Amino acid sequence: MISTTKDTIYQTKIFDQIKDDSCGAIVSFTGLVRDHNSKGKVEGIFYEAYDEMVEEILRNIEKEVFKNWNIKKFIAVHRTGYVQVGEISVIVAVTSEHRKEAFEACSYGIENIKKRCPIWKKEKTQFGNEWIEGVKISE
């Protein structure tokens, strides 16, 4: 399951979906909005995405993951809209029979989301709102 979503992401729901009685290992990465940046307090982050392109890239990442590792399930969901401190901005979860594969696939998933997905964030701080300086998108 891969998508962007405007709704709150709940760890429990993701876990219920990624669980599989035939598999012994789940590895998950959860990204959350932090309460600070290098300058001070952060209240939340607005996430903007080029949704259709993000979903296309998530589908590609999903294909790559299933091609490269022997895993059972893969979930990658990225929040859009306003996300408060402590809320989940992104989650990648992998189920497999063996833990090594789950770790590698999960790490690959989040690295590639960060590098390849057209998503932008604007922090809401005590000093106002500011777009975060990003990195050039990778193909």
Next chain:
Amino acid sequence: MISTTKDTIYQTKIFDQIKDDSCGAIVSFTGLVRDHNSKGKVEGIFYEAYDEMVEEILRNIEKEVFKNWNIKKFIAVHRTGYVQVGEISVIVAVTSEHRKEAFEACSYGIENIKKRCPIWKKEKTQFGNEWIEGVKISE
């Protein structure tokens, strides 16, 4: 937080404890009882632990993890007693500012639990109960 426990391990509760508003990354490994082994159907697993020694080793692993990686929180909990298919047998969760450290520390945690903790399992299968052949404990 490190421990063995006779009680059901809930992913949500672990997640609530590992969350930290100052940190943007959580990586977790969850081990679950699988519904099969190489011979056929599995109903559940009895886990037996040398509890006091396990907790000593978990404390050591925790120290090593905090020494080697810049992380904020570390949780390692191993179930004992009878664990049904689909239930959590072990969970390792790490919170840190940066994802690379969380992945490495989480992986180190589960690897070392498997290698160093005196825990034994007996599978309950359609053919009866059988102790699982293990590996020599590592120091």
Next chain:
Amino acid sequence: MNLTEYTTLKIRLFGILREKMDSDNLIISIHNTSISLKELRKYLEELYPSLGLNEINIVFAVNKVIRNDYMNVKSSDEIAIIPPISGG
């Protein structure tokens, strides 16, 4: 150059660029049925200096795929300017 060959391109804007223009899109006219991304970039720099395209490291996506400067785009393509990303 034939006036009947004027074509409009719609270019999607995101993030800081969308905010600068206060618009989700730019609609531009070109004198031909297609234009290379290299030419498009130059054209946008001249036409919309307030976008500041020469100051940030942008990339074009055509039909949701990152494309290099030598690709030609036409009216039916979904064109987007991708400023530096910061998801996660």
Next chain:
Amino acid sequence: MNLTEYTTLKIRLFGILREKMDSDNLIISIHNTSISLKELRKYLEELYPSLGLNEINIVFAVNKVIRNDYMNVKSSDEIAIIPPISGG
């Protein structure tokens, strides 16, 4: 050897060994105040052949730490036999 120097050692059993003996512990007597783990292993092999210690790859833990054969143990030590582990 002085008879007054008989000492008892309590040895914790786990997993398949606990089940084989249907007991959480073995209580054994030694002729001295201490004994090396190497000697203890030999002694247990002779005394409790049904444990099958020569068939499985066991290790001793003394006071919750894995110790090698040359360590001496005494009555106050917490001694355990650790059969191959399978946690996780």
